[in-house]
Amino acid sequence: MDKHPKDWRFAQANKEALLTLGAYALYFIWWYVCAYGMGSGDPEQYEYVFGLPEWFFYSCIVGYPLITILLWAVVRFKFKDMPLDEELDEKTGEKR
Amino acid sequence: MNNTMMTVIPVILYLTMSFGVALWARKKSESSGSSKGFLEDYFIGGRSMGGMVLAMTIIASYTSASSFVGGPGVAYKLGLSWVLLAMIQVPTTFLTLGILGKRFAIMARRTDSVTITDYLRARYKSDAVVILCSVALIVFFMAAMLAQFIGGARLFQTVTGYPYIVGLILFGVSVVLYTAIGGFRAVVLTDAIQGIVMVVAVVVILLAVINAGGGMENCIQSLKAIDPGLITPTGPKDAVPQPFVLSFWVLVGIGILGLPQTTQRCMGYRDSKAMHDAMIIGTLLIGFMILCAHLAGTLGRAILPELPAGDLAMPSLIVELLSPVWAGVFIAGPLAAIMSTVDSMLLLVSAAIIKDLYIHYRLKGDASRMTLVSIKKMSLVCTVVVGLMVFVAAIQPPDLLVWINLFAFGGLEAAFLCPIVIGLYWEKANSTGAISSIIIGVGTFIVLTIMKPAMGGVHAIVPTTLASLTAFVLGSYAGLSRSKTGQAAG
Numbered sequence: 001m002d003k004h005p006k007d008w009r010f011a012q013a014n015k016e017a018l019l020t021l022g023a024y025a026l027y028f029i030w031w032y033v034c035a036y037g038m039g040s041g042d043p044e045q046y047e048y049v050f051g052l053p054e055w056f057f058y059s060c061i062v063g064y065p066l067i068t069i070l071l072w073a074v075v076r077f078k079f080k081d082m083p084l085d086e087e088l089d090e091k092t093g094e095k096r
Numbered sequence: 097m098n099n100t101m102m103t104v105i106p107v108i109l110y111l112t113m114s115f116g117v118a119l120w121a122r123k124k125s126e127s128s129g130s131s132k133g134f135l136e137d138y139f140i141g142g143r144s145m146g147g148m149v150l151a152m153t154i155i156a157s158y159t160s161a162s163s164f165v166g167g168p169g170v171a172y173k174l175g176l177s178w179v180l181l182a183m184i185q186v187p188t189t190f191l192t193l194g195i196l197g198k199r200f201a202i203m204a205r206r207t208d209s210v211t212i213t214d215y216l217r218a219r220y221k222s223d224a225v226v227i228l229c230s231v232a233l234i235v236f237f238m239a240a241m242l243a244q245f246i247g248g249a250r251l252f253q254t255v256t257g258y259p260y261i262v263g264l265i266l267f268g269v270s271v272v273l274y275t276a277i278g279g280f281r282a283v284v285l286t287d288a289i290q291g292i293v294m295v296v297a298v299v300v301i302l303l304a305v306i307n308a309g310g311g312m313e314n315c316i317q318s319l320k321a322i323d324p325g326l327i328t329p330t331g332p333k334d335a336v337p338q339p340f341v342l343s344f345w346v347l348v349g350i351g352i353l354g355l356p357q358t359t360q361r362c363m364g365y366r367d368s369k370a371m372h373d374a375m376i377i378g379t380l381l382i383g384f385m386i387l388c389a390h391l392a393g394t395l396g397r398a399i400l401p402e403l404p405a406g407d408l409a410m411p412s413l414i415v416e417l418l419s420p421v422w423a424g425v426f427i428a429g430p431l432a433a434i435m436s437t438v439d440s441m442l443l444l445v446s447a448a449i450i451k452d453l454y455i456h457y458r459l460k461g462d463a464s465r466m467t468l469v470s471i472k473k474m475s476l477v478c479t480v481v482v483g484l485m486v487f488v489a490a491i492q493p494p495d496l497l498v499w500i501n502l503f504a505f506g507g508l509e510a511a512f513l514c515p516i517v518i519g520l521y522w523e524k525a526n527s528t529g530a531i532s533s534i535i536i537g538v539g540t541f542i543v544l545t546i547m548k549p550a551m552g553g554v555h556a557i558v559p560t561t562l563a564s565l566t567a568f569v570l571g572s573y574a575g576l577s578r579s580k581t582g583q584a585a586g
Contacts, residue, residue, distance in 0.1 A: 013202075014521070020195055021195070023190065035329045043327055050312060051311065051315070060180060063183065068380045075375055075376060081367070084198065084201045084367060
């Protein structure tokens with residue numbers, strides 16, 4: 001693996017990009033389901049949480065801290081630190 | 097001391113602080129001794145940003161006048177539905193960093209890229225791509241900066257009562273000067289300060305609004321009494337239909353990857369840890385700011401229900417609800433948002449002229465053919481001249497520029513999205529694809545914006561993105577087969 005440091009870094013970067021897209025998709029689903037799922041009815045029938053309509057409370061007020069926590073977990077457990085410079089090549093004696 | 101003076105004090109304090117930062121940054125970049133070292137420092141800060149600063153600078157260059165005045169103004173008219181729409185912007189920071197992230201940073205370092213154009217040049221090895229991108233960037237940025245200048249000066253006028261020109265001079269001249277003096281380092285540091293100012297400002301205004309309305313529950317019930325549509329996800333009389341809202345996921349979510357002032361940040365951070373931190377901090381802060389600002393606009397309707405235009409909502413709430421000093425802090429918030437957008441654009445325009453066009457074509461890409469002193473002078477002069485041109489245009493805005501501004505953000509996305517993102521991940525991408533994508537993307541966007549065909553509520557950016565994507569892929573395959581038969585692949 002050390003022989004191809006660039007390959008390793010790019011493969012990891014691809015994985016991270018996919019995870020990012022996954023988190024984005026999850027945020028979208030949460031946002032969409034809460035907003036239109038709970039909010040499509042008649043405003044007279046709305047339930048309220050802390051004075052806000054239920055759909056708004058869950059999709060916006062809860063949705064955004066939730067995605068932040070999810071992101072923290074993804075970054076903490078799935079993202080890897082890596083050197084960004086080309087210095088790594090010198091270690092393997094391999095000049096680009 | 098009268099009230100307007102009290103309002104202006106926080107603004108002045110804040111502008112002075114920006115200058116201090118610029119001078120410090122200037123001193124710091126004095127230490128780099130070569131022409132190339134200076135360029136790298138002036139235009140990208142020697143790739144030294146840490147996580148907090150990176151997060152702040154992405155947020156600040158992304159949020160502009162519309163996040164603080166325009167957006168909440170629409171929220172005032174359309175209620176919670178517009179806050180829902182605004183929340184689509186929450187993932188912008190992590191999406192930009194996560195998708196471009198490491199790969200982009202590695203490529204930029206490997207190719208010694210300082211600007212987006214450098215990267216595109218290295219990736220596609222094509223003069224046509226570079227020139228098209230530089231021209232698109234210069235034209236669209238000048239128009240976008242103009243709109244920001246006008247927005248800022250009008251806001252200043254509404255809140256303080258001073259004439260339009262005073263506000264324009266006050267913050268227009270400061271932003272041009274500190275950007276010119278301090279370069280990228282000053283821009284990102286002032287961005288960080290501006291980010292903090294913005295966060296404080298939105299909290300203050302939101303609390304003031306909820307307080308004045310007698311608590312959240314009362315505010316919402318008054319809104320419902322005005323029009324029940326204000327508390328539904330589709331707005332009064334279904335003014336915010338689903339297809340329109342969903343196109344914003346393309347416009348602000350995916351499209352952000354095509355905005356050069358934001359993507360350039362992804363080249364300038366220090367290490368991968370800085371990027372990880374920035375993804376989380378950035379998401380947390382941008383969500384907070386957008387939620388507070390737009391919610392304040394919506395709830396403001398319960399307090400001042402009869403305003404003639406939505407754009408007046410934020411300024412009127414400030415004047416009505418806050419003490420003069422806090423009003424000054426709040427006005428510094430949107431001014432900060434405007435300045436931080438302008439400063440990064442200004443620097444990129446200057447970089448496009450000096451690095452991408454002048455040094456590359458006049459000096460054959462060899463910066464060391466100019467002395468350090470003259471390259472410093474030239475970078476500074478160029479930034480000042482571009483800034484002053486926009487400033488002068490903002491005194492009496494010419495129709496043409498106002499008109500171009502309509503296309504600025506969509507146009508930038510159409511031009512840069514595919515060449516940057518697909519070029520990064522798809523090995524077969526080549527210059528034929530990039531050129532056709534830029535021309536067809538920008539063309540489609542302009543045509544759709546002018547003709548306004550009925551598209552069932554879908555924003556013009558959606559078909560534009562599809563068109564430029566198709567053009568990119570088809571163009572790349574065409575270019576590929578041509579270079580295979582001609583054996584001219586470089």
